[in-house]
Amino acid sequence: MACNPFVCWACPPQETVTFIESCGKFSKVAYPGCNCIIPCCGQAAAGTLSLRVQQLDVRCESKTKDNVFVNVVVSVQYQVQKENLWDAQYKLTDSRQQISSYIFDVVRATVPKMNLDDVFLEKEQIASDIKEQLTKSMSEYGYLIIHALVNDIEPAHRVKEAMNEINAARRMRIAAIEKAEAEKVAIVKAAEAEAEAKFLQGQGIARQRGALVAGLRESVKDFTSNQADVSSKDVLELMLVTQYFDMLKDVGTSNRASTIFLPHSPAGMTDAASQIRNAFLQGSVGSEKIHAA
Structure with missing residues (x-):
């Protein structure tokens, strides 16, 4: 604001207004630009207001x-x-x-x-x-x-830390649950696979034994039909003893063979043949039950 003893000029900047009072009473509003104030008439600038946000x-x-x-x-x-x-x-x-x-x-x-x-x-x-x-x-x-x-x-800072710890604990609990569920699924699937494998393995062994028994039956039948003086029991024992010696040969030639002790007297051979025969007969019965099921 510029002034002399008679005239003053109020020049509010842009977006600003100045309030002019005359003898302490509101007179007018001075807008941006040059505004005349007459001090001798008691006029004076009483304050400014910004119109900006x-x-x-x-x-x-x-x-x-x-x-x-x-x-x-x-x-x-x-x-x-x-x-x-x-x-x-x-x-x-x-x-x-x-x-x-x-x-x-x-x-x-x-x-x-x-x-x-x-x-x-x-x-x-x-x-x-x-x-x-x-x-x-x-x-x-x-x-x-x-x-x-x-x-x-x-x-408060401690409250922020507590909130972060609660959130972290909640996420860790969810992660632990998900991890446990994944391990459970893996264990269950492995158990199911093992059970299925054992079941199929059992079926294979039973069928193998059934096939061996059927083959032995046919061999005994063919042999006894040509040799009337030989009983089927003698033929069966001969074939079992032959397979017994084949087994000993396989054990001896295997790289992973270990020392085994077997009775090798004539009486022991008879007992071994009897045990093998009983094992084949039991396998045949088991195979028939599986096929029936």
Whole structure:
């Protein structure tokens, strides 16, 4: 503002207004540009207001329903209404302090009704309540509330660590359950495979023995039909003894053979033939039962 003893000039910058008073009473609003003020008539500049969008950041501490103290950081964007410049200048002494008071009131009335997790989830609802309350309260003072944002919710450091530990423990428990389920499936499938393999192996052994018995039966039948003086028992014992010696040969030529002790007297041979014959007969009966099933 430039002046001389008779005339002064008020030149508010762009998007700023200056209030001119005459003898302490509001006279006019000086808009951006060159405005004449006559000091000798008692005129003087009483203050300025910015018409730009302004932002106020407020940090408010409050307690949640589950007794956790948190700091809620709220940012409010507001602007002076051009049609209510007089109200904005003369009705409030400190507009920023007034807005802060309303923010504190809304936060401390809303957050104590929520648990800590709900405060994070209902952040937009808290911001909406703040904007609604400020719009109702500040409109009569010539201020327009553009946005109200909850930028941050900060619980105590120890509470943050506890929340992270709870989340980590929950995820580890889920991972342990999934790992146990995978191991269970693997064990069950391995047991089923082993049972199926043993079943098929048993079927194979039974069929093998049945085939051997059938072959021996045919061999005995062919031999006795040509030799009338030889009984089928003698033929069977001869064939079993032959297979017994073949078995000894295979054991002796095997690379993994170990020392075994067998009775090798004539009486022992008779007993071995009897045992082999009984084993084949039992195998034949088992094979017939399997085929019948």
